[in-house]
Amino acid sequence: MSSSEKQQIVLASRPEGRPAPSNFRLERAAVPVPAEGQVLLKILYLSLDPYMRGRMSAAKSYSAPVEIGQVMEGGTVAEVLESRHPGFKAGDVVLSHSGWQSHALAHGDQLRKLDPAAAPLTTALGVLGMPGFTAYAGLLTIGQPKPGETVVVAAASGPVGSAVGQIARIKGARAVGIAGGPEKCAFVRETFGFDVVVDHRAPDLAAQLAAACPDGIDVYFENVGGKVWEAVFPLLNPFARIPVCGLVAQYNSSGDFEGPDRLPIVMRQVLSKSLTIRGFIQREFVAEQRPAFEREMAAWIASGAVKFKEDIVDGLDQAPEAFIGLLEGRNFGKLIVKI
Amino acid sequence: MSSSEKQQIVLASRPEGRPAPSNFRLERAAVPVPAEGQVLLKILYLSLDPYMRGRMSAAKSYSAPVEIGQVMEGGTVAEVLESRHPGFKAGDVVLSHSGWQSHALAHGDQLRKLDPAAAPLTTALGVLGMPGFTAYAGLLTIGQPKPGETVVVAAASGPVGSAVGQIARIKGARAVGIAGGPEKCAFVRETFGFDVVVDHRAPDLAAQLAAACPDGIDVYFENVGGKVWEAVFPLLNPFARIPVCGLVAQYNSSGDFEGPDRLPIVMRQVLSKSLTIRGFIQREFVAEQRPAFEREMAAWIASGAVKFKEDIVDGLDQAPEAFIGLLEGRNFGKLIVKI
Numbered sequence: 001m002s003s004s005e006k007q008q009i010v011l012a013s014r015p016e017g018r019p020a021p022s023n024f025r026l027e028r029a030a031v032p033v034p035a036e037g038q039v040l041l042k043i044l045y046l047s048l049d050p051y052m053r054g055r056m057s058a059a060k061s062y063s064a065p066v067e068i069g070q071v072m073e074g075g076t077v078a079e080v081l082e083s084r085h086p087g088f089k090a091g092d093v094v095l096s097h098s099g100w101q102s103h104a105l106a107h108g109d110q111l112r113k114l115d116p117a118a119a120p121l122t123t124a125l126g127v128l129g130m131p132g133f134t135a136y137a138g139l140l141t142i143g144q145p146k147p148g149e150t151v152v153v154a155a156a157s158g159p160v161g162s163a164v165g166q167i168a169r170i171k172g173a174r175a176v177g178i179a180g181g182p183e184k185c186a187f188v189r190e191t192f193g194f195d196v197v198v199d200h201r202a203p204d205l206a207a208q209l210a211a212a213c214p215d216g217i218d219v220y221f222e223n224v225g226g227k228v229w230e231a232v233f234p235l236l237n238p239f240a241r242i243p244v245c246g247l248v249a250q251y252n253s254s255g256d257f258e259g260p261d262r263l264p265i266v267m268r269q270v271l272s273k274s275l276t277i278r279g280f281i282q283r284e285f286v287a288e289q290r291p292a293f294e295r296e297m298a299a300w301i302a303s304g305a306v307k308f309k310e311d312i313v314d315g316l317d318q319a320p321e322a323f324i325g326l327l328e329g330r331n332f333g334k335l336i337v338k339i
Numbered sequence: 340m341s342s343s344e345k346q347q348i349v350l351a352s353r354p355e356g357r358p359a360p361s362n363f364r365l366e367r368a369a370v371p372v373p374a375e376g377q378v379l380l381k382i383l384y385l386s387l388d389p390y391m392r393g394r395m396s397a398a399k400s401y402s403a404p405v406e407i408g409q410v411m412e413g414g415t416v417a418e419v420l421e422s423r424h425p426g427f428k429a430g431d432v433v434l435s436h437s438g439w440q441s442h443a444l445a446h447g448d449q450l451r452k453l454d455p456a457a458a459p460l461t462t463a464l465g466v467l468g469m470p471g472f473t474a475y476a477g478l479l480t481i482g483q484p485k486p487g488e489t490v491v492v493a494a495a496s497g498p499v500g501s502a503v504g505q506i507a508r509i510k511g512a513r514a515v516g517i518a519g520g521p522e523k524c525a526f527v528r529e530t531f532g533f534d535v536v537v538d539h540r541a542p543d544l545a546a547q548l549a550a551a552c553p554d555g556i557d558v559y560f561e562n563v564g565g566k567v568w569e570a571v572f573p574l575l576n577p578f579a580r581i582p583v584c585g586l587v588a589q590y591n592s593s594g595d596f597e598g599p600d601r602l603p604i605v606m607r608q609v610l611s612k613s614l615t616i617r618g619f620i621q622r623e624f625v626a627e628q629r630p631a632f633e634r635e636m637a638a639w640i641a642s643g644a645v646k647f648k649e650d651i652v653d654g655l656d657q658a659p660e661a662f663i664g665l666l667e668g669r670n671f672g673k674l675i676v677k678i
Contacts, residue, residue, distance in 0.1 A: 054611075225606060239623075244610050247603075259598015263605055264586075267564060270618035271583050272393075277616040279609035284578075 006031045007316050008101035011066045015056055018327070023056065024072070024320040031103045034084045039111070041078035041096055041104050046316070046337040047125035048074065048323045050248045072100040072319075075130055077114065077121045088113070095124050100319055102339050119298065126159045126334035127308035128297055130282060134245050135163035136293045137285035139221060140171075142243035142278045147172030149218035152209070152235075154228045156194060157184040157309070159334035160245065163297075164221045165194045166306045173219070176212050178205075178228055180329045187332075191307050206231040216240075224248050233266070236273060244279040248327060309333030345370045346655050347440035350405045354395055358666070362395065363411070363659040370442045373423045378450065380417035380435055380443050385655070385676040386464035387413065387662045389587045411439035411658075414469055416453065416460045427452070434463050439658055441678050458637065465498045465673035466647035467636055469621060473584050474502035475632045476624035478560060479510075481582035481617045486511030488557035491548070491574075493567045495533060496523040496648070498673035499584065502636075503560045504533045505645045512558070515551050517544075517567055519668045526671075530646050545570040555579075563587045572605070575612060583618040587666060648672030 005028050012025040034040045055066045055073050066073055076099070080092040085108025088094070094111040098104035114124050126132060143164075145151050151168035155161040156177025165175035165188070177194040179185045185197040196212040198205065209231045216237035222229065225247035236242075269275060300306035311333040313322045319337045326335050344367050351364040373379045394405045394412050405412055415438070419431040424447025427433070433450040437443035453463050465471060482503075484490050490507035494500040495516025504514035504527070516533040518524045524536040535551040537544065548570045555576035561568065564586035575581075608614060639645035650672040652661045658676045665674050 222606075225603070244606065247606055247610055257598070257600040257603045259596070259600050261596040261598055261600050261602070263601040264564070264596045266602055266605075267561075267583065267586055270616055271586055272618070274618045274620060274623060275616075276618075277609055277614075279611070279613045279615075281613060284613060 004031050005029070006101060006103035008071045008099075009316060009319055010069055010071055011056060013068065014058060019053065019056060019320075019324055021320050021324070026317055032105050034082055034105055036084050037107055037109075038105050039080050039085050039088050039094075039108055040082040041076075041094070041098055041106055042081050043076045043078045043096075043098055043102055043104065043339045044093070045077040045122055045125060045312075046074050046100055046319065046339060047076065047129070048319065048326055048331075048335040048337060049131070050246055050326065052323065053248075053327060073097070074099045075125055076104075077124055078104070078106075083108070085109075087111075093121060095129070100316065100337075102316060119301070122310055122312065122334075122336050123301075123308065125336055126310060127163060127301065127306065128294065131159035131334060132163045132297055132308075133286075133290060133293050134282040135160045135221075136167060136297065137282055137289050138243035138245050138280055139164050139167050139219070141285060141289070142276070142280060143168075143219040143221060143241050145171050145173035145219050149173045150176060150213050150215055151219040151221065152176045152178070152213065152217050152232055153221040154178040154200065154224040155248070155329070156188045156192070156197060157332060158223075159308070160223055161221070162188065162192045162308065162333075163306065166192055166300075168219070169193060169195075170300065170305055176209070176217075178209070184332060187309065191309070193307075200228060206234075210235055219243075221245070222247070233269065236269070236275060238273045239275075240273065241276045242278065244277060245282070310336055312336050312338055314338050343370050344368070345440060345442035347410045347438075348655060348658055349408055349410055350395060352407065353397060358392065358395060358659075358663055360659050360663070365656055371444050373421055373444055375423050376448075377444050377446055378419050378424050378427050378433075379421040380415075380433070380437055380445055381420050382415045382417045382435075382437055382441055382443065382678045383432070384416040384461055384464060384651075385413050385439055385658065385678060386415065386468070387658065387665055387670075387674040387676060388470065389585055389665060391662065392587075392666060412436070413438045414464055415443075416463055417443070417445075422447070424448075426450075432460060434468070439655065441655060458640070461649055461651065461673075461675050462640075462647065464675055465649060466502060466640065466645065467633065470498035470673060471502045471636055471647075472625075472629060472632050473621040474499045474560075475506060475636065476621055476628050477582035477584050477619055478503050478506050478558070480624060480628070481615070481619060482507075482558040482560060482580050484510050484512035484558050487513070489513045489515060489552050489554055490558040490560065491515045491517070491552065491556050491571055492560040493517040493539065493563040494587070494668070495527045495531070495536065496671060497562075498647070499562055500560070501527065501531045501647065501672075502645065505531055505639075507558070508532060508534075509639065509644055515548070515556075517548070523671060526648065530648070532646075539567060545573075549574060558582075560584070561586070572608065575608070575614060577612045579612065579614050581614065581616045583616060584621070649675055651675045651677055653677050 153161045153164040157179045168175045175194040177188045177197045188197045217235045222244040223246040311331045492500045492503040496518045507514045514533040516527045516536045527536045537547045556574045561583040562585035650670045
């Protein structure tokens, strides 16, 4: 790659079900030149997150899809190479939403400066970034765990789930995690300090979860869907709260789902147990809660009350394979690509 | 019936699906004698409400089921015949929960005195009672309609639905009602003043509802379930709120529901539209909101801002047939039995 060329990964085609490497295409393009008010960024780290599967589909969602031939979307940490915005100078490190590429332009107004001395830069994409804030806002605003209550979260070794459980414990609740495989389960229990961890690969998942929740479930932080929901649902207590921030298990599905129809049963329980099911996207809460989150989470990390784990992959060309693995739970911790 | 005998209707057997007259049995029994702290009541009016279908089933719900051979449960307006409680004297009229019978004992602490001069006594079972309060608390606390938003409610000619729409309009929202048949639809539009009414018997219900809600639906007050949900669901706006207080359409169902499984689609919409689905029983809100409700609703009735309709059936022996009709929408207004 010459110094005036950049790399980018575009959406080559829309996946049917599970994405394949052929849905992505690595391209080269000229490094662009910033206009007045813009900066030229060199991307250092790219965040890979489950929501990106939604952007690959044409189906209507909370955000517009990525168009065929467009650069894949994503949060990034980047260094300013050249600035035509008064707020930034070359060498500044910023949080941007530049997507799967090595260089990008951005308006200075869309960037937030990072302090490399305050915390590792990658945490701006994980525990101190969007995933951590998703856990914080969804759990505290919708889940509202009270001392002694039981909070259940799946993908507990991931960036959202691990933060949910740790914040729940800070608030005095019991944290029950669900993770895939003995290595992740041990980590969730020992490093993240969950009270109990259940392996979702266990054939008796429902029985194990019931044993782990002798007083039922007061908050189920839903980020996966699928069979975990089936195990959780019968254990929900009256007035349980279910923040819904993701449904990874069904992102790759399309079309009709086989019966029986579970909706009438769920609605009956919603009524008879006065349940709250509330979908959310973290940006709804940014204006009101992001400053408090950054202050509190930084303090929790500093005190050791919140731990985090990152899974860093080297090279933009590795992004498609890493992303496909993410949807199957092959990552272990917050998945980040070092560009 | 001699003066020392009372009539009562007991649960004779549990219905499978739709209740039949044979599930009920009319009995005679001795009029009981009050102990210290109790009063003897002569029931004047019995309220019939859809929730009673749930009490006929052994399935776990938010309240214990009525046992076989027990008097059917229900809200009542009654006259005190004899009092051994300092707060009541013979001739007082009270709100009680005495069930399907002509006489009953009650502890004075469980009764609320009614002022027959303030409002017709039957309204304590309807617009000024549990159904009116269900509408008020569910709509205002969970639904939170804002001026200009669209509120949809089914069973709009019934006591809950009619209050939901009228309170929505008081709060500046558009009220769209769904009712069964031209007579009820005309009444909902003309007397209750809904902006639009759609007949759920129309073969093109979904298309008519879409036309009635050009800006989508912000609040769907769910009290019926079934096919109305199907018509409502695609029209929900981002951040729509769905208070769930009843599912009449599925109360008579049991066992598995045929596929396809609608739950994954619903959960996907919950996520992508940040929907809130919240089941509730009015008693959750009684301590905090009932006084304000009684004050506000009485004022709305006095000013004509809220109208109500009652459907009064004569004689306790008519209660089973009237109740069966209620589950099929054969009543027209708040169903009450004059004892």
